[in-house]
Amino acid sequence: MIPDNLEKKVLIPARVVNGNLQFFYGGHLPEFREGTIIDLTVPRHAIKDQRFIEILESEESKEIFQKGDKLYAAVSSAKIPDRLKQAAYSMDILLNRKVDQVIGSLIQNTLFVEVVLQEPLSLQLRGTKHGRLKPVKCSIPSLSKEADSLNQAFYLISSEFELGRKSHVGNAFKQFWIINPGKQPFPLEELRMENETKKEKVDYGPDNKLL
Numbered sequence: 001m002i003p004d005n006l007e008k009k010v011l012i013p014a015r016v017v018n019g020n021l022q023f024f025y026g027g028h029l030p031e032f033r034e035g036t037i038i039d040l041t042v043p044r045h046a047i048k049d050q051r052f053i054e055i056l057e058s059e060e061s062k063e064i065f066q067k068g069d070k071l072y073a074a075v076s077s078a079k080i081p082d083r084l085k086q087a088a089y090s091m092d093i094l095l096n097r098k099v100d101q102v103i104g105s106l107i108q109n110t111l112f113v114e115v116v117l118q119e120p121l122s123l124q125l126r127g128t129k130h131g132r133l134k135p136v137k138c139s140i141p142s143l144s145k146e147a148d149s150l151n152q153a154f155y156l157i158s159s160e161f162e163l164g165r166k167s168h169v170g171n172a173f174k175q176f177w178i179i180n181p182g183k184q185p186f187p188l189e190e191l192r193m194e195n196e197t198k199k200e201k202v203d204y205g206p207d208n209k210l211l
Contacts, residue, residue: 055203057127061134062195065121071138071150071176071188072112073157079164080111087142088113088161094179103185112177113157115140115150123192125199131192133172150176150188 013024023029032038047053065071072094080088088111091099099107118137125131135149143160147153150172158168173189 055127058203059124059126060199061122061124063120063122064191064195065117067117067119069117069121071115071117072179073115073154074107074110074175074177074187075113075158075161076165077109077111078162080161081163084142084161091177091179091185094181095185096181099185112179113140113142113161115147115153115157115176118146121150123195125195127203131196 012029014021014029015024016022021029044053072089075088077088090111091103091107094112116139118139121136122134123131124134133150137146137148138150138153139146140153140157143156145156147156151170154170154172154175155168158165158170162168173192174187176188177185178188178191179185
């Protein structure tokens with residue numbers, strides 16, 4: 001599991017002394033709770049095993065959506081202009097059913113705007129770093145506009161649909177949802193995490209390449 005960079009952190013400076021990791025200012029490191037995930041950040045040159053570095057930095061591109069697939073940008077329902085209200089859908093309408101309480105709590109006061117992919121969308125998996133979306137041409141039917149990436153598409157959508165928002169920049173992984181009738185809806189971030197976890201199991205799992 002890749003640590004969540006958005007979770008509140010405590011910085012503990014440390015250094016290697018006689019091959020052991022110690023608190024930078026002397027003494028032992030504090031005792032950690034069982035299962036704690038620790039994200040070590042070290043200078044690249046400090047790692048002696050070049051093969052270890054190559055595996056940690058290994059990248060691969062994976063196609064996650066095809067041309068013609070639809071994604072939905074989440075926008076606030078608060079100040080959508082009258083001319084665009086019919087182009088922003090509730091999740092209930094998109095699913096043809098009422099969403100469960102868990103999803104409902106995540107999307108309070110939220111509507112969704114359709115975006116259509118004009119070419120396949122790929123996810124760049126980057127070793128121990130979080131994956132990122134590759135540029136993709138997509139269209140926004142309700143605005144009759146096109147974009148070169150999902151981040152740009154969200155900016156165009158937010159600028160038109162969220163008039164009260166101070167900044168129209170957003171994280172595509174959090175702002176876009178996969179919504180298909182008959183299936184459980186989920187944000188694009190969950191698909192990123194799923195693919196990162198699969199890659200981790202291949203690279204660092206039972207047949208650990210690092211050993």
